[in-house]
Amino acid sequence: MDSKFKYGMLAGLAAALAVVPVKAYFYKPEKISGEALPDEKVNLDRFRKNLSDAIKIPTIASKDPAKTDWAPFEEFAGFLEERYPLIHKNLELLDVDCKGPRLYRWKGKDSSLDAIALLSHQDVVPISDGTLGDWTHPPFEGVDDGEFIWGRGALDMKNHLIAVMESVEDLLEEGFVPERDVYICLGHNEEVMTSEFSGAVVMCDYFEKNNIRLDCVLDEGGAILPVNVKGVLNKNLAGVGVAEKGYADFEISVTAKGGHSSQAPNHTALGHLADIIKDIENHQFDAELSPMMMQLFDKIGRNCSYPVRLVTCNLKLLKPLITKVMTYIPPAASLIRTTQGVTMASGSPAPNVLPQKASVNVNVRIYPGETIEDVTKHLRKVIKNKKAEINVKPGWKNPSRISPTDSRSFRIIEEICMGMNSDNIVAPYLVMGGTDACHYERVCENIYRYSPFLVNTGLLLTTHGTNERIPVSSMSDGVAFFKRFIRKASEK
Ligand SMILES: [Zn+2]
DSSP states (O other), X not given: OOHHHHHHHHHHHHHHHHHHHHHHHHOOOOOOSOOOOOOOOOXXXXXXXXXXXXXXXXXXXXXXXXXXXXXXXXXXXXXXXXXXXXXXXXXXXXOOSSSSOEEEEEOOSOTXXXXXXXXXXXXXXXXXXXXXXXXXXXXXXXXXXXXXXXXXXTTTTHHHHHHHHHHHHHHHHTTOOOXXXXXXXXXXXXXXXXXXXXXXXXXHHHHHHTTOOEEEEEEEEEEEEEEEETTTEEEEEEEEEEEEOEEEEEEEEEEOOOEEGGGOOSSXXXXXXXXXXXXHHHSOOOOOOOHHHHHHHHHHHHHSOHHHHHHHTTHHHHXXXXXXXXXXXXXXXXXXXXXXXXXXXXXXXXXXXXOSEEEEEEEXXXXXXXXXXXXXXXXXXXXXXXXXXXXXXXXXXXXXXXXXXXXXXXXXXXXXXXXXXXXXXXXXXXXXXXXXXXXXXXXXXXXXXXXXXXXXXXXXXXXXXXXXXXXXXXXXXXXXXXXXXXXXXXXX
């Protein structure tokens, strides 16, 4: 390298480094117009009592409607009617010709405008076998010990459902009339995910048949998560789910002659499968930091302390490095690519029998932008063994679309959230599990998955698990958020 060039390079590098401190100084959260909001009237005592009583009704759905115990759902319907008299007097409960879902229409001043929809599901997951005794308070007693309300559904998602009902009942009491129509869509079998009988699909059919377009849909999703990393970040991360991953199970099998294992060939069906598994695992799906993830990192990066911002302000430059590092950390990798996990395996039924068929299950979570066809193509390409049979099992679903972050409704969520607490960082994120929301893509472009409750990670992990509970301290803000959201989002 000639010395002129070398000095030129060094001078360039020095200049670039000199700029970084300045860049980091100005790399701060963008100003959101969400000024501090005035207090919102919330009847916390009523919310506590109603959530606690809602938990007492074990609304557990079955995949097969004929096997569902409908009595708790009927009881839950009666409970809602009794506790929310103004809703049942002023809103229309629409006939969707299906047992289970409850679809309410709150007529606005101008029904020709695109409506807004608030989604919740009434059903909860059952208690896993053998874990009942591990609960501090029984899961269907709705114990309120002053600090927490305990029980199945306290976080997923009777808290959200009851908060929506509380906010609408309050707004009616205050004489509020929305500009647009507001729909409350209560599914009844979200947790069993059978699109064939899905309550969400039935309600969406209703919208489609009646030519009703939705301006926005708000469903369960990210909560407000306190993030406290000393010297780095001390804020709350409010993740608004703008997309959800798809889901598929593939059966990959090899058939063979079988016979007695005392005369085994060099490779049995299971032996061939071993090769196949290696092919799959050695060829992971491509990873990419999508614009959605870049936006998430940018929002977090801007809120970090100055020394950390010296690094995060160069996010674009660091993109390849971050992507690489993330692929080595499974939870992080799941945010940037389609994931695959080889899960169940089966071979022969006895130790001395050669398998006539051996198979494995590959569980795939599909990244938004890819499809089931892309995944099938990928598997066919990477599996070299000609004996492999690749079949997708029923029940798969493509990922959702990605909702925009520059829509009116996203801005409203952001403004309210920041207005309620300036320490909140509102960022788009990717939902790993499924929600009812994706079914609404037929009638809506702006679909957001967000539960406005401040809940730490430890508590979030009790969702679907033992000791599910919600902190009472997070409840008022939940109702306040929905009241503000309905007022603002239903404006012209
Ligand atoms: Zn849920």
